Amino acid sequence: MSHLTQEEFILNYYGELDSRAHLDLCDECRGELTRLAKILDQVKPAEVPEPDAGFEERVWNRVSWRLRGEKHRSRGRRATWMAAAAAMLAIAFLAGVFVTRRDTPGPQIATTTTTTQPNQPVQPAGSTTQQQRDRILLVVVGDHFDDSERVLVELTNLKPDGEIDISTERDRAEELLASNRLYRTTAEERGEENVATLLDELEPVLMQIAHAPSQVSADELRSMQKRVEAKGLVFKLRVVRAGVRSESKLPKQPTI
Amino acid sequence: MELTDNELVEKVRAGEDDAFRILVERHSRPIYRSAFRITGNAADADDVVQEAFLRCYRALASFDARATFPTWLNRIAINCALDLIDSRKRREGRIDGGEDLAQLASPDASPDRLLLGSEMQRAIAAAMAELTGNERTAFVLRHFEGMPLEEIGQILGTRLNATKNTVFRAVRKLRQQLQPFTGSLV
Numbered sequence: 140m141s142h143l144t145q146e147e148f149i150l151n152y153y154g155e156l157d158s159r160a161h162l163d164l165c166d167e168c169r170g171e172l173t174r175l176a177k178i179l180d181q182v183k184p185a186e187v188p189e190p191d192a193g194f195e196e197r198v199w200n201r202v203s204w205r206l207r208g209e210k211h212r213s214r215g216r217r218a219t220w221m222a223a224a225a226a227m228l229a230i231a232f233l234a235g236v237f238v239t240r241r242d243t244p245g246p247q248i249a250t251t252t253t254t255t256q257p258n259q260p261v262q263p264a265g266s267t268t269q270q271q272r273d274r275i276l277l278v279v280v281g282d283h284f285d286d287s288e289r290v291l292v293e294l295t296n297l298k299p300d301g302e303i304d305i306s307t308e309r310d311r312a313e314e315l316l317a318s319n320r321l322y323r324t325t326a327e328e329r330g331e332e333n334v335a336t337l338l339d340e341l342e343p344v345l346m347q348i349a350h351a352p353s354q355v356s357a358d359e360l361r362s363m364q365k366r367v368e369a370k371g372l373v374f375k376l377r378v379v380r381a382g383v384r385s386e387s388k389l390p391k392q393p394t395i
Numbered sequence: 396m397e398l399t400d401n402e403l404v405e406k407v408r409a410g411e412d413d414a415f416r417i418l419v420e421r422h423s424r425p426i427y428r429s430a431f432r433i434t435g436n437a438a439d440a441d442d443v444v445q446e447a448f449l450r451c452y453r454a455l456a457s458f459d460a461r462a463t464f465p466t467w468l469n470r471i472a473i474n475c476a477l478d479l480i481d482s483r484k485r486r487e488g489r490i491d492g493g494e495d496l497a498q499l500a501s502p503d504a505s506p507d508r509l510l511l512g513s514e515m516q517r518a519i520a521a522a523m524a525e526l527t528g529n530e531r532t533a534f535v536l537r538h539f540e541g542m543p544l545e546e547i548g549q550i551l552g553t554r555l556n557a558t559k560n561t562v563f564r565a566v567r568k569l570r571q572q573l574q575p576f577t578g579s580l581v
Binding site for chain 1: 412416420423424427428431432435437441444445449452515516520535537538539543544563566567574
């Protein structure tokens, strides 16, 4: 007569297998099952401490807080992508104008030349395109500086007291950060040194705000405010923005 | 009249987050108990409850009422507990609170006293801590919750034979570890 395997003893103990017919006849297997049962019977679940009366509310508060955070981040990400897409479109437009004009065939230039009044200085097509591109870039960047200044001013005006909610500034900084990178690269390529330098200084500050938690301590807020003030960013933004605005409106002096 | 779980689920799906609050309040305690049995401590059980409800919310669209809501939620919680045990084991090599069995089973300790006393429970806790996440979960579900092996397999995502083997390994390990304490009985 073959005996039960160790696995069969376990299955018998848990009632997943019924070997009573064999066990009734086999003292050895019955003894082994008894030994196994004596050990497993000792393994009782640890007593579960009953949570306090406010348990359910605490769970809900934490769960709802995290769900709100997720929804908020998801909206923020969407807005960031939209901002980045808008910046990309502006840049793509600039690049498009540039490529189209550069590839303009000869006869068109000839037409332009023939319509030019004899006393007017001749303006090369490439130069006009450059001006258009620069002006569009300056308009877009001017708006970007406006928005950035607003975020920085709001942040520096917050009172460092207790836990401070900076979620609005943080989300706005997150949106601006994506565009900032694109504008900086474009400004560098276009040789707009002042604009590129300011965007470069702005980037780490926006990054610090964008990566901060929605609630910050007074010390954390002070550190952010100090950084903004130490760089004199708000002032620089105003100065450069004013220059950018006037430059984008004024017709450029034609070059020969 | 009190809304059923399924009615509340429908409301949450329709965007009424307050309905989810009722589900959380209704099922937090049973989930906590289940999580505690697997994780073995209150802080982890707390985390599991929170994580389970978050996963539950995200997965509500896939809840098709084939299982009851509490069963479905309990499965999510068990998986959360399993993930927590596994990640902790990976990080620390063993579960917190796991004590050295060799120390617990000192020759000075009388097996009879151990059997009846809290030290036996500590020994069991330590032996449980030696199990892998899957072994521990499968054992808890089979041994404490009386769940059939097939259902355990569905939760763990394993076939019946693999589930059986997991339980066998858990029992063998526990038996081996607890042998010094139950010597007088065996």
